[in-house]
Amino acid sequence: MGKERIYNFSAGPSMLPLEVLEQAAGELTNYGGSGMSVMEMSHRSKVFQQIFDEVQADFRRLMGVPDSHKILFLQGGASLQFAMIPMNLIGKTGKADYAVTGNFSNLAMKEAKKFGDIHTAASSEDRNHTYIPRQEALSIREDAAYFYYCDNNTIFGTEWDYVPETGGVPLVCDMSSNILSKPVDVSKYGILYAGAQKNMAPAGLTVVVIDEKLAGNEPESTPTMLNYRTMIEKDSMYNTPPCYNIYMLGLVLKWVERQGGIAGMQAISLEKSGLLYDYLAESDRFALCAEQAVRSRMNVTFKTGDADMDARFAKEAEAAGFTNLKGHRSVGGMRASIYNAMPMEGVKALVAFMKKFETENR
Numbered sequence: 001m002g003k004e005r006i007y008n009f010s011a012g013p014s015m016l017p018l019e020v021l022e023q024a025a026g027e028l029t030n031y032g033g034s035g036m037s038v039m040e041m042s043h044r045s046k047v048f049q050q051i052f053d054e055v056q057a058d059f060r061r062l063m064g065v066p067d068s069h070k071i072l073f074l075q076g077g078a079s080l081q082f083a084m085i086p087m088n089l090i091g092k093t094g095k096a097d098y099a100v101t102g103n104f105s106n107l108a109m110k111e112a113k114k115f116g117d118i119h120t121a122a123s124s125e126d127r128n129h130t131y132i133p134r135q136e137a138l139s140i141r142e143d144a145a146y147f148y149y150c151d152n153n154t155i156f157g158t159e160w161d162y163v164p165e166t167g168g169v170p171l172v173c174d175m176s177s178n179i180l181s182k183p184v185d186v187s188k189y190g191i192l193y194a195g196a197q198k199n200m201a202p203a204g205l206t207v208v209v210i211d212e213k214l215a216g217n218e219p220e221s222t223p224t225m226l227n228y229r230t231m232i233e234k235d236s237m238y239n240t241p242p243c244y245n246i247y248m249l250g251l252v253l254k255w256v257e258r259q260g261g262i263a264g265m266q267a268i269s270l271e272k273s274g275l276l277y278d279y280l281a282e283s284d285r286f287a288l289c290a291e292q293a294v295r296s297r298m299n300v301t302f303k304t305g306d307a308d309m310d311a312r313f314a315k316e317a318e319a320a321g322f323t324n325l326k327g328h329r330s331v332g333g334m335r336a337s338i339y340n341a342m343p344m345e346g347v348k349a350l351v352a353f354m355k356k357f358e359t360e361n362r
């Protein structure tokens with residue numbers, strides 16, 4: 001055996017629950033007496049269809065997805081949605097509005113500009129995305145086909161603390177880095193979507209929850225694979241879906257259920273992030289990057305104010321078994337990503353390590 005499992009603070013792909021990995025390992029070569037791995041199954045087989053149906057039903061129940069909305073299991077990462085959303089939705093009026101609160105909403109907006117008239121409804125760029133614009137600051141055009149925002153800004157460590165009011169304009173949201181970590185009123189959303197590789201499953205699966213009435217505004221030239229209508233009609237099985245990732249999501253959903261469901265995950269995330277934020281708030285060595293009211297429960301960004309010291313911290317942390325703490329280059333400093341699968345002990349151990357580092361580096 002290699003070394004023990006370490007605390008991996010990666011922004012994604014990131015930790016999966018150990019119980020889930022162990023269950024997957026136990027079923028790796030022979031799933032449920034089928035005599036084969038889920039990796040080897042036909043996606044048209046009865047045994048895989050059962051897995052698929054159960055994952056969809058569990059996701060619907062846990063997230064409270066209403067009947068008006070379809071749950072799609074797609075590929076291409078969250079980034080493909082940056083294109084699919086405008087391709088499929090903008091046709092209605094030719095216009096869409098974006099809130100830019102970080103790198104990924106900015107990329108999504110840039111992509112959308114290829115498809116229509118795009119307006120920046122709000123931006124937090126003036127203070128390097130350390131805050132979230134308030135409702136009053138959002139300028140949403142009445143005839144926008146949709147309003148787009150990213151609920152948790154993975155790089156900057158901010159999270160929207162409210163659901164934007166759009167006055168009837170369909171709400172579209174990237175929840176890649178905080179899905180399954182708090183209750184969401186799905187009925188408020190036209191589309192919400194997430195790449196799997198943080199809170200759900202291995203990379204390669206993107207879950208899209210879409211109000212069926214929004215589909216159908218795509219131009220004739222839309223490629224079949226990029227058309228939500230195709231995927232709705234074929235229940236995500238126009239072609240081979242990412243079968244193994246869907247199965248892994250199923251195991252994660254059962255695990256989430258055992259933690260008390262989404263509300264349970266929210267409570268745990270508040271406790272874990274609270275431990276780190278409370279320590280950071282009183283620390284003389286580390287400073288927080290994001291504004292208090294909108295600090296992310298998933299990605300905690302902080303710095304010492306001295307680039308050499310930051311580098312030394314990340315290096316010493318790595319040697320002590322805490323990996324991937326270096327911040328993104330656009331923020332600098334450190335980032336501890338503490339998604340659902342990061343155990344409480346991991347956060348406690350990190351805080352203890354930081355206290356020790358602080359004592360040694362006054």
Ligand code: PMP
Nearest residue numbers: 077078079104154174176177195
């Ligand atoms: N949106 C958010 C909020 C992200 O954190 C990421 C990836 N870190 C992406 C989109 C892009 O995801 P992908 O690599 O799956 O395209």
